[in-house]
Amino acid sequence: MNLEERLLHGDKRACARVITIMENNQKKAFEIIRNNYHKTGNAYVIGITGPPGSGKSTLTDRLTRELLNRGKKVGIIAIDPTSPFTGGAILGDRIRMNDLSLNENVFIRSMGTRGSLGGLSKAAQGAIKVLDIYGVDYIFVETVGVGQSEIDIVKAADTVLMVMVPNLGDDIQAIKAGIMEIADIFAINKSDIDGADKTQVEIEMNLDLNQGEDYRPPVLKVSARKNEGIGSLVDEIVGHREYLEETGELKKRRKRNTKMEILNLVEEELMEIIFSKMKKESSFDAIIDNVVSRKLDPYTARDNIIKLI
Incomplete structure (x- = not known):
């Protein structure tokens, strides 16, 4: 079988190869996407963003395990910052999720930002399509975590999960309008430490300012390290998907993203x-x-x- 056929048959190595070819801007990968674009649109894309040190990678790991327990196939695109000096990326997320990558129903790809300022790699959109063709049910896109420039994730995700942590220091900085407005769900990670309740109240108060909205983002306390609250968080993600589908917002959101x-x-x-x-x-x-x-x-x-x- 050729590379395209192997990808369609769920070959993990073929999937990795196509993404690599696409990252190098080679036409072969784009031809594969062109030939199979009609098969995309089935995977649900979840953007995971938030400040550095909020535990996004650990939370992504836990969410993936929960979805695996529910019989789902998961793809993870972990965006890492690229060095401005060497052009290389740290790619620490793959190291942290190493044991998870051995699971046949999980595909993990670390990608450098390569100069992209919006928290996303330029090749991330293409990688999402490749994973969709490959046949995953959910795709997590974990961004760099660079503050307000994280809003780029809106252009790629169906649901945006904002990961916060207690005691960020500057409460106003933590709840800036730019990043608050893009979140569909808030997860206060490391909620086993002091300050989680205070952070939850602050976020809820901020959300009270947007009372005219039809959808109010839920605010959940979780602990990825202790694996607490993960099932409820997945339930909220599924619930948000159902809301988008029932109201027709998912179609509108995907149209907007496609336009961008x-x-x-x-x-x-x-x-x-x-x-x-x-x-x-x-x-x-x-x-x-x-x-x-x-x-x-x-x-x-x-x-x-x-x-x-």
């Missing part, structure tokens, strides 16, 4: 065309030099570059 993805793909392609043209045109350097020397303003430079292209 297509615009991003077009933008990336246009930038590639611009940069390739810039390398060949010496006049680009002259325009840049004129802006640096203040002989030209950036807006006129933009217009001139567009004319050249």
